[in-house]
Amino acid sequence: MNTKETLEPVESEEAPPIIGENLPRPEGIRKVCGTALYADDLKFDSCLFGRTVRSPAPRGRVRHIAFGEGIPWDEFVIVLPDDIPGENAVTLIEKSQPFLATSVRHIGEPVALIAHHDRALLNKALKAITVEIDEEPAIFSIEEALEGKEIQYGRDNIFKEYRITRGKLEEAFSEADHVLEGVYETGAQEQLYIEPQGVIARADPKGEVTIWGSIQCPFYVQKALAPLFALSPEKVRVIQTETGGGFGGKEEYPNLLSGHAALLSYRAGGAVVRMIYDRREDLFVTPKRHPSRTRIKSAFRKDGTFLGLEVDFVLDGGAYPTLSSTVLSRGILHSFGPYRIPHADLRARVVFTNSTPYGAFRGFGAPQSIFALELHLDRVAHELGLDPAELRRRNFVKKGDTFPTGQVIKEEIDLALLMDTALKKADYARKRKAYEEENRKNPRVKRGISLSVFFHGSGFTGSGEVMLGSKAAVRLLKDGSVEVLSANVEFGQGTNAMFTQITAAILGIPPEWVRIHQPDTAVVPNSGPTVASRTTMIVGRLVERAARRLRERVLEEGGLSQGYTGEEFRETAKRLAAREEFREEAQYVPPPDVHWDEQRYQGEAYSGYSWSCDVADVEVDMTTFQAEVKHFVSVVECGTVVNPIIAAGQIEGGIAQSIGYALYEDVHTERGVMVNNQYTNYIIPTTADIPSIEVSFIRFPLCNYGPFAAKGIGELPADGPAPAVAAAVAHALGYRYINKIPLLPERIAAVVLEEEETAA
Amino acid sequence: MTEPLDRMTLTLTVNGRTIKVAVHPMARLLDILREEIGLTGTKEGCGEGECGACTVLMNGVPVLACLTPACQVDGAEVVTVEGLAKETLHPIQQAFLEEGGAQCGICTPGMLISAFYYLEHPECAENLREALAGNQCRCTGYTKIFSSVRKAAERLGKTIPEV
Numbered sequence: 001m002n003t004k005e006t007l008e009p010v011e012s013e014e015a016p017p018i019i020g021e022n023l024p025r026p027e028g029i030r031k032v033c034g035t036a037l038y039a040d041d042l043k044f045d046s047c048l049f050g051r052t053v054r055s056p057a058p059r060g061r062v063r064h065i066a067f068g069e070g071i072p073w074d075e076f077v078i079v080l081p082d083d084i085p086g087e088n089a090v091t092l093i094e095k096s097q098p099f100l101a102t103s104v105r106h107i108g109e110p111v112a113l114i115a116h117h118d119r120a121l122l123n124k125a126l127k128a129i130t131v132e133i134d135e136e137p138a139i140f141s142i143e144e145a146l147e148g149k150e151i152q153y154g155r156d157n158i159f160k161e162y163r164i165t166r167g168k169l170e171e172a173f174s175e176a177d178h179v180l181e182g183v184y185e186t187g188a189q190e191q192l193y194i195e196p197q198g199v200i201a202r203a204d205p206k207g208e209v210t211i212w213g214s215i216q217c218p219f220y221v222q223k224a225l226a227p228l229f230a231l232s233p234e235k236v237r238v239i240q241t242e243t244g245g246g247f248g249g250k251e252e253y254p255n256l257l258s259g260h261a262a263l264l265s266y267r268a269g270g271a272v273v274r275m276i277y278d279r280r281e282d283l284f285v286t287p288k289r290h291p292s293r294t295r296i297k298s299a300f301r302k303d304g305t306f307l308g309l310e311v312d313f314v315l316d317g318g319a320y321p322t323l324s325s326t327v328l329s330r331g332i333l334h335s336f337g338p339y340r341i342p343h344a345d346l347r348a349r350v351v352f353t354n355s356t357p358y359g360a361f362r363g364f365g366a367p368q369s370i371f372a373l374e375l376h377l378d379r380v381a382h383e384l385g386l387d388p389a390e391l392r393r394r395n396f397v398k399k400g401d402t403f404p405t406g407q408v409i410k411e412e413i414d415l416a417l418l419m420d421t422a423l424k425k426a427d428y429a430r431k432r433k434a435y436e437e438e439n440r441k442n443p444r445v446k447r448g449i450s451l452s453v454f455f456h457g458s459g460f461t462g463s464g465e466v467m468l469g470s471k472a473a474v475r476l477l478k479d480g481s482v483e484v485l486s487a488n489v490e491f492g493q494g495t496n497a498m499f500t501q502i503t504a505a506i507l508g509i510p511p512e513w514v515r516i517h518q519p520d521t522a523v524v525p526n527s528g529p530t531v532a533s534r535t536t537m538i539v540g541r542l543v544e545r546a547a548r549r550l551r552e553r554v555l556e557e558g559g560l561s562q563g564y565t566g567e568e569f570r571e572t573a574k575r576l577a578a579r580e581e582f583r584e585e586a587q588y589v590p591p592p593d594v595h596w597d598e599q600r601y602q603g604e605a606y607s608g609y610s611w612s613c614d615v616a617d618v619e620v621d622m623t624t625f626q627a628e629v630k631h632f633v634s635v636v637e638c639g640t641v642v643n644p645i646i647a648a649g650q651i652e653g654g655i656a657q658s659i660g661y662a663l664y665e666d667v668h669t670e671r672g673v674m675v676n677n678q679y680t681n682y683i684i685p686t687t688a689d690i691p692s693i694e695v696s697f698i699r700f701p702l703c704n705y706g707p708f709a710a711k712g713i714g715e716l717p718a719d720g721p722a723p724a725v726a727a728a729v730a731h732a733l734g735y736r737y738i739n740k741i742p743l744l745p746e747r748i749a750a751v752v753l754e755e756e757e758t759a760a
Numbered sequence: 761m762t763e764p765l766d767r768m769t770l771t772l773t774v775n776g777r778t779i780k781v782a783v784h785p786m787a788r789l790l791d792i793l794r795e796e797i798g799l800t801g802t803k804e805g806c807g808e809g810e811c812g813a814c815t816v817l818m819n820g821v822p823v824l825a826c827l828t829p830a831c832q833v834d835g836a837e838v839v840t841v842e843g844l845a846k847e848t849l850h851p852i853q854q855a856f857l858e859e860g861g862a863q864c865g866i867c868t869p870g871m872l873i874s875a876f877y878y879l880e881h882p883e884c885a886e887n888l889r890e891a892l893a894g895n896q897c898r899c900t901g902y903t904k905i906f907s908s909v910r911k912a913a914e915r916l917g918k919t920i921p922e923v
Contacts, residue, residue, distance in 0.1 A: 024857045031865030032853040032872065034801020034841035041800035192898050194805040194813055195866040244803070244866025245898050279806040492864030492899045645860040649904045653863065656901030679810035687902045688893040692923075695903075 007541075007589045010709040011702055015640060016505040019708050022645040023511050025497045027242070027490060036242040039198040039214045040276045047200070047272040048077060049119050050264045051126050053112035054285070055104040058138035058354040058671050059152075062102050062111050068128035076125060077268040079113040084263065086230035090255050091223060097320040097357065099228060099259045104133060105152065105319035106354050107673045108285045110256070115264040115273055138354035140672045142293050142316050145351035153352040159317045160325035160350050162332050164601045166404040167343035169299075172308025176299035180380050184296065184372035185740040186722070188316075188667035189289035189660075190674070191361050192684055195244025197253055197286060198276035201261035203229065205270055209236045211258045214243045216250040217529035218487050218519050224255035225262060240519040243491035247657070248360030250491070251531050252323055253286050283677035287359025288667055290315040290327055290350070294335075294372035299343070304386050306395040308343035309404075311335050313369050317350040318357035319672070324350040327358075329461050330532075331365025333605045334719070336404050337373050338415055338455050339395040344404035355672030360531065362654065363718030366456060367661070374452040374723030375730075375739065382735050387432070388727065389423055392453050406602040410593070411609075412701040413637075419453055419613045421698055422635040426451075426615035432731070439734065446620045447630075448732030452724040453613045457606025458537040458712030460528075462596035465538060465588055465607075471525035472542035474503060474550045475583035480570035481513040482550070484543055485583075486527040488535045489519050493714055494646035495535050499543050501642055502707050506547035507554075509566045525585060533712030536642065537608055537705070538588065544707040545586035553584065591705045608704045610638040610711045614655070614720035617691075618728040625745040625752065627729050629659050629691040632721070639704050639711040641697050647713055648695045654717025655693050660684045661718075662725040662741050770834035774799065775843030783830045790814050790825035792833065793840060801841040801869045805896075812895035815870035816840045822877050824894075841869035844876060852876050852912040861908030863899035871895045875909045879918055887921045 030036035053065065065080070067073050081088055081100040089095040101109050111131055116122040139150050145157040153159060173179060199213030209225055218238040226233040238258070243250065261275040277286075292315050299308035313332055317324035332348035381391035396415040402408050423429065428449060435447040459465050473485040484503055490496045500514040507514075517524055527539045554560055558572035576582045596603040617631040632655055641647050664683040668676040676682050702709040722741055729748070730737045736751050769782045774797060781796045793799045793816070805811035807826050814825040817839040844850040852875050855861065862868040871892065878884065878891035885891035888909055897905060906923050913920045 022858075022860075025860075025862070027865075028857045028862055029849075031862045031868050032841075032849065032856050033845055034799070034869045036865050037800070038803070038866065040804070041794075043798070193864070193866075194811055194896065194898055195803070195864070196805070243864065245864040247898070279808070494863075645904065646863075649860040649863060649900055652901035652903040653897075653899045654901075657898065679806035679808055684896060684898065685901075686893050686896055687889045687905075690902050693901055693903050 005589045007591050007705055009591065009703050009705055013702060015708040018501050018505045018511065019640060019642055020644065021501065023497050023501055023643055025494060025646065026500055026516065027496050038195055038244055039200060039212060039241045042200060042212055042241065044272045047274050048115040048117050048264065048268055049122050050113060050115040050261055050273045050275040051122055052110045052260060053114060053126065053129050053131060055101065055107060055109040055111055055133060056131055057104060057133040057135045058107050059105055060133040060135040062104065062131060063134050064132040065112055066130040066132065068130065071125045071128050075116060077115040077264055079263045079267050083267060084228065085266065087227040090259065091227055092220065092252060092255065092322060093325060094321055096322050099256065099263065106356050107671055108356055110260065113260050113264050115268060140353050140355060142314050142351055145353050157352040158349050159321050159352060160328055162329060162348045162601055164332060164346040164404050165344065169308050169310060169343045169345045172299040172343035176307050177302040178300045178384060179297065180383060181297045182376050182379060182739060184294045184375060186292045186368045186371055187742060188291045188358065189361060189665050190283060190667055190682055191247040191249030192682065193245030193247060193249055196277045196279055196282040197250065197257055199254060199258045199261050200272060200274045201258060201265045202270060202272050203262040203266035205266055207231055207235055209262050211238045211262065212241050213254055213258060214250055215240045215254040216246045216489055216491060216531060218521050219526045220252065220529055221255055221258045222521050225259055228259050229266070238521045240489045243489055246491045247362045248364065248531065249286060251360040251529060253359065279679055280677050283674055283682065285356060287322065287357050289361035290317065290324065290358040290365065290368065292368035294369060296372055296376045298376060298380055300380055300384065302384060304384055304391045304394045306339050306341050309336060309341050311346045313348040315350040315365065315368065316353050316355065316358060318353060318355040320357040322357045323360050324358065326461065327360065327365040331369045333405065333457065333461060334366035335369035335373060337370065338397050338453055338611065340397050340401050341404060346404060353672060355669065363715045364532065366715065367718045367722060370454050370719045371723045371741065374454065375726050378450055378727035378730065379737055388450055389419060389428065392419065405605050407604050411703055413611060414700060415453060415611060418611055418635055418637055418698060422451065422613040422615050422633050425635065425694060425696065426617060426633040428615055431617065439732065444622055446622060446732040447618065448728040448730065449615065449617045450724055450727035450731050451613060451615045452720040454720045455609040455611045456533060456716040456719055458608045458610065459534040459606060460532055461605055462598060462603065466590050468528045468588065470528040470539060470542060470588045471585055472527040472539055472546055473525050473583055473585040474543065474546040475581065476573045476577040477515065478574065478577045480574035480577070481515055482507060482509065482573065483515045483517055485517045485524040486539055486543065487519045487524050488527050488539050489530045491530070493650050494643060497646055498536055498540060498642050502540055502544050503547045506544055507551055507569060509569050513570060533714040533716065536710050537712045540707040540710060541705065542586045542588060546584045549584035549586065608706060608711045610636065610713055610716050612636045612716055612720055614724040616721065616724040616728040618725060618732055620729060620732045620748065625749040627663055627743050627748060629725060632691050632693045634695045634717065635698060636695065636713065636716065637698050637700055638713045639699065639702055639706055639709045642710050650713060651695045651717040652693045655721050656685050656690050658718050658721035659725060662722040663743050666742050666744060768830060770830060772833050772835065773837045775839060785829065785831045787830040788826055789828035789830070789833050792830060793825060799840055799842050803866055803869055805866065812874065813867050813870045815873045815895060817873060817877060822874055841872055844872060850876065851915045852879060855908040855912035859908040859911055860904040867895060867897045871897065871905060879913055879916060882918060882920050888923045
C-alpha cells in the first residue's frame with residue numbers, strides 16, 4: 001500500500017443501534033439443533049485413525065522402539081523420525097519441540113506415530129509398543145531450574161528474561177514507612193475445553209496438505225506444517241471446524257497434532273487420517289497454564305501511598321520454549337496493576353523443566369502476576385490498618401499518569417468510580433464489617449469479602465501487531481449479501497456475532513444479510529491468531545474499515561445515494577457482484593502515538609486496556625475447610641459493548657474458570673506430567689458450585705482505537721477473580737493469608753490447624 | 761443365518777424413526793448414534809460419564825450415551841438433540857439462542873436434553889442447579905444457561921424454583 005494511512009481514535013458516542021444489540025449468535029441455530037459440525041463430526045468415505053507413541057521417561061535418548069508380538073504390523077502405517085520429509089521441529093516463535101523426538105525431554109513426548117482403520121486393533125497395538133530410553137537425570141521444579149541443576153537450555157535453564165525499571169527503587173525503600181515482602185504461587189491450570197483436541201489430515205505425497213480441525217489459529221498451523229513437508233505455505237490448507245472451546249489451549253498445540261496426523265497421511269499415500277484425542281490423552285499431553293512463583297517487595301508510606309515495587313516473577317515453562325516468552329511478557333506487563341508507582345524494578349524469567357511444555361491459557365501470564373500483586377496489596381492494607389479498597393483508591397492511575405513501562409495513560413479513566421460501582425453492588429462496606437462480627441461468634445462458618453482491581457491490554461504486545469500486519473476483507477455475494485473474510489475463529493466467544501454487527505452497522509443492512517466465511521487459509525486473508533483479546537479491538541477495526549471501503553465503492557460504482565435503504569443496497573450489491581469479484585480489504589495500521597522499545601521494554605505495551613473490579617463474597621466451612629464463593633460481582637469497562645449478552649456471558653464464564661483456578665483446579669503432577677488426567681479427578685465448577693455472578697458494564701469517556709470504541713474482554717475475567725477470592729478467604733480466616741492457589745481444603749486446614757496447635 | 765459372536769442386531773427408535781443396526785454388544789449408544797445412524801449432535805467430552813455432553817433421553821429418562829452399551833438399548837426409544845425441534849425450535853432451544861445459553865456449543869446438546877427433561881419433570885430435582893449438575897460447561901459460567909431455562913419455563917407456563 002502506497003498511501004500512508006493514519007488510524008484515528010474513535011471518540012464518538014454515536015453508533016448505529018445494531019451496536020449494543022443482543023443479536024443471537026449467527027451460528028447458534030446449528031448449535032441448538034445439533035447440526036454444527038465439529039472435527040469429530042466430519043464424515044469421510046474411508047479413513048485411518050492415528051495414535052501417538054510416547055516417551056515413558058522424562059529425559060534421555062530413545063534407544064529402541066520395540067513393536068511387540070501378536071500384532072499384524074504390516075497392516076499399520078508407522079512414522080518414525082527418519083520418515084519426516086522436511087524439518088522435524090514445530091516452528092512458532094522460535095524452533096520449538098520436534099514433531100517426533102529421538103532424544104526426549106519430558107514424559108509423554110511423541111516418538112513415533114501409528115495408524116490403522118480398525119480403532120480397537122490400533123489401541124491394542126499401541127499397548128504392544130515399548131519405548132526404551134537411556135534415561136538421564138531430570139528436573140521438575142522452578143527451584144531446581146534456577147539452581148542450575150542439569151542445564152538443558154542455554155547456559156542457565158532460562159528460556160527468556162525481561163527487566164523493566166523505573167525511578168530509583170532504593171529511594172523508595174529508604175523513604176518508606178512500610179516494607180512488605182511475600183512469595184505467591186499459582187498452580188498449573190487445565191483449559192478443559194469440552195471438545196478434546198482433534199484434527200483430520202490429508203497429505204497428498206505429491207505436495208498438498210489439508211487439515212480440518214479444532215483450531216484457534218489456522219495460519220499458525222500453516223506456518224508450522226510448511227517446513228515439516230518442505231512445502232511453500234500456500235500448499236498447506238487449514239480449515240477450522242466448529243470449535244468446542246479453546247481458551248488458549250488450541251492456540252499452539254494443533255500445530256503439533258496437525259503435523260502428526262499429516263505425517264501419517266503422507267506415509268499412507270494420502271489417505272485421510274483422523275486424530276481425535278480422548279480426554280485422558282488430551283489432559284496428559286496438552287499445554288496448561290504456567291505454574292508461577294512471584295516474589296514481591298513493596299514500599300509504602302503509612303498513609304498508603306505506593307512508593308515502590310520490586311517483582312521477581314518466575315514461570316515454569318516446561319521442556320520446550322513454545323509460547324513461553326510471550327506469556328512471560330504479558331505477565332510482567334500486567335504485574336504492576338493500575339497504580340501510580342514512582343519506583344519499580346520488575347524482573348521476569350521463564351525456566352526450563354522436564355515437564356510437559358506449558359502454554360497459552362486465557363490471561364496468558366497476567367493471571368499469575370496479578371494474583372501476586374493483588375493479594376499482596378490486601379496484606380499491605382491490613383498491615384497499614386486500611387481497608388483494601390481504600391488503599392487502592394489512594395493509588396489509582398489517572399489520565400496523564402505513567403506506568404513503569406513509561407506508557408502515559410491517555411484515556412479519561414476513573415478507577416475509583418469503577419471500584420465504587422462494584423463495591424456498592426456487592427454491598428461491600430456493610431458486609432466487610434458484619435462478617436468480622438459474625439465470625440467472632442460463629443466457629444463453624446467463617447465469611448469474608450474482598451476485591452481486586454486490574455486491567456488487561458488488548459491485542460499483541462508492543463510492536464507485535466505491526467509485525468503481524470493483519471488483513472481482513474469484506475465482499476459482496478451474488479445474492480446481494482455481504483461476506484466477512486477473516487482468519488479469526490468463532491469458538492464460543494462471539495466472533496461471528498461481533499463481525500456481523502459491525503458490518504451491518506457500517507453498511508446499514510440487516511444482520512441476516514451478513515455472512516461469515518469459515519476460516520480457511522485458502523480463502524481468507526491472514527487476520528492473525530484468535531488470541532490476546534485482539535479479535536474485537538484489532539480485527540473488528542479491520543472489518544469496520546474494510547466495510548467502509550466497500551460501502552464507498554458500492555455508493556460510487558452502484559450509483560447509490562446516501563440514505564439508501566437496505567433493500568436498495570441489496571439490489572445494487574447483486575448487480576455489482578454479478579459483474580466481478582467485489583471485495584475490499586483493510587490492513588492493520590498502528591495508532592500514531594504507539595511506540596515500543598523491545599530492548600528496554602519501554603513504551604506503549606498495548607494500544608488499549610480494559611479495566612475491571614471484582615468483589616468475591618466467600619464462606620469457609622471450618623469443619624471441612626472447604627471454601628465456597630457465595631456471590632461474585634464484576635464491573636467491567638471495555639469501551640463500547642458490541643453485544644451485551646455475549647460479552648457478559650464471556651465474562652461470567654471467565655469468572656467461573658477463575659473461581660475454579662482459585663479453589664478447585666489442581667493439576668497434580670508427578671515427574672512433570674499430569675497424573676490426575678481424568679475428568680473425574682480434575683474438578684471444575686458445576687452448576688452446583690457456581691455462585692450468583694453479577695456482571696455489569698460502565699463506560700469511561702470513549703477514546704480508543706477499537707471499532708466504535710470497543711475494546712477486548714476475552715482474557716480480562718481470567719485476571720481478577722483468583723486474588724479477590726484468596727483475599728476474601730483470608731478475610732474469613734481472620735487475616736490468615738494463604739499465598740498459594742488452588743486453596744484446596746487441605747491447604748486451608750494446614751494453616752488453621754497449625755495455628756490452633758501453636759495456640760494450644 | 762447365525763449372527764457372529766461379536767455382532768448383535770438390535771432395533772431402536774431414535775427421534776421417532778425406527779432403526780435396525782448390527783453392532784458389537786459392547787458398542788456404546790454414543791457410537792451407535794454417531795457412527796451407525798449418523799446423528800453427530802450428541803457429543804463425547806470425556807467418555808467416562810462425567811461431562812454430560814452425551815446426555816440423551818432413553819425411554820423418557822436422561823442417560824449418558826457414553827456409558828450405555830448396545831445390549832441395553834434394544835427396543836429403546838431414544839431422543840437426541842436433533843429430535844427436540846418439530847416444525848419450529850422447541851422453546852428451550854429458542855431460549856438458549858436468545859439468552860446466550862450456548863457459546864462454543866459443545867455441551868449444548870446434552871445441556872438441552874437435561875433442561876428439556878427438567879422442564880417436563882420439575883419434580884425430579886430440587887432446583888435447576890441440581891437438575892443440570894451433571895452437565896458441565898466451560899464457557900458460560902452457567903448464568904446464561906439458568907436464564908435460558910427460566911425463559912423457556914416461562915414460555916411453557918411452568919413454574920420452577922429460584923436457583
